[in-house]
Amino acid sequence: xxxxxxxxxxxxxxxxxxxxxxxxxxxxxxxxxxxxxxxxxxxxxxxxxxxxxxxxxxxxxxxxxxxxxxxxxxxxxxxxxxxxxxxxxxxxxxxxxxxxxxxxxxxxxxxxxxx
Amino acid sequence: xxxxxxxxxxxxxxxxxxxxxxxxxxxxxxxxxxxxxxxxxxxxxxxxxxxxxxxxxxxxxxxxxxxxxxxxxxxxxxxxxxxxxxxxxxxxxxxxxxxxxxxxxxxxxxxxx
Numbered sequence: 001x002x003x004x005x006x007x008x009x010x011x012x013x014x015x016x017x018x019x020x021x022x023x024x025x026x027x028x029x030x031x032x033x034x035x036x037x038x039x040x041x042x043x044x045x046x047x048x049x050x051x052x053x054x055x056x057x058x059x060x061x062x063x064x065x066x067x068x069x070x071x072x073x074x075x076x077x078x079x080x081x082x083x084x085x086x087x088x089x090x091x092x093x094x095x096x097x098x099x100x101x102x103x104x105x106x107x108x109x110x111x112x113x114x115x
Numbered sequence: 116x117x118x119x120x121x122x123x124x125x126x127x128x129x130x131x132x133x134x135x136x137x138x139x140x141x142x143x144x145x146x147x148x149x150x151x152x153x154x155x156x157x158x159x160x161x162x163x164x165x166x167x168x169x170x171x172x173x174x175x176x177x178x179x180x181x182x183x184x185x186x187x188x189x190x191x192x193x194x195x196x197x198x199x200x201x202x203x204x205x206x207x208x209x210x211x212x213x214x215x216x217x218x219x220x221x222x223x224x225x226x227x228x
Contacts, residue, residue, distance in 0.1 A: 004158070040220070042119070042217075042218040042220050043159070043204065043218040045216070045217075090158050090159070092158075103149070103161045103164070104149075104159075104161070104216060106151075106160065107158050108156065108157050108158050109158055
């Protein structure tokens with residue numbers, strides 16, 4: 001098993017659909033993240049969870065709803081998305097070290113296309 | 116907030132040549148400077164990092180240099196190989212908050228055999 005697993009790898013949805021992205025980490029880390037990667041743009045941090053508690057929400061539209069039921073799983077629920085939301089959504093995890101930023105371990109991403 | 120500028124956006128080199136990618140940052144409180152490599156169809160993977168108490172770090176063919184006074188850091192790849200072809204991202208931790216990495220725009224490196 002790879003360290004961080006994301007499903008599905010590809011998703012096509014209409015603007016009125018409701019879907020979810022799933023992320024699972026097998027590394028025993030206590031922090032998990034959602035990043036958005038669009039063409040020609042830097043990676044954008046969307047959400048951060050530390051010990052299952054959301055600690056960061058970078059002004060993300062409410063049509064994106066995260067859920068972290070335990071320290072190994074992270075979901076991103078999607079509803080009424082817009083075509084400009086089409087992107088690669090990357091999940092990552094890290095072992096927080098008391099204030100010192102450490103290595104992020106990324107999954108392979110979920111490629112989302114909104115029609 | 117922190118702003119990270121990365122140059123060049125694309126870089127093409129001949130196999131065996133060196134490649135250099137540069138990043139500048141704005142937040143003088145930044146202390147952590149990682150570099151990530153993203154191959155096609157995969158997520159980014161850490162290849163080397165440096166903290167602010169060190170000016171240079173080397174790991175085989177890759178090295179990172181940091182100039183805190185000028186607020187810039189660079190990735191150096193020597194003896195490039197075709198498998199080095201990928202997108203490279205620099206990042207900083209801004210004001211040092213755990214996990215909040217601010218990424219550069221990325222550099223697409225092509226190594227021609």
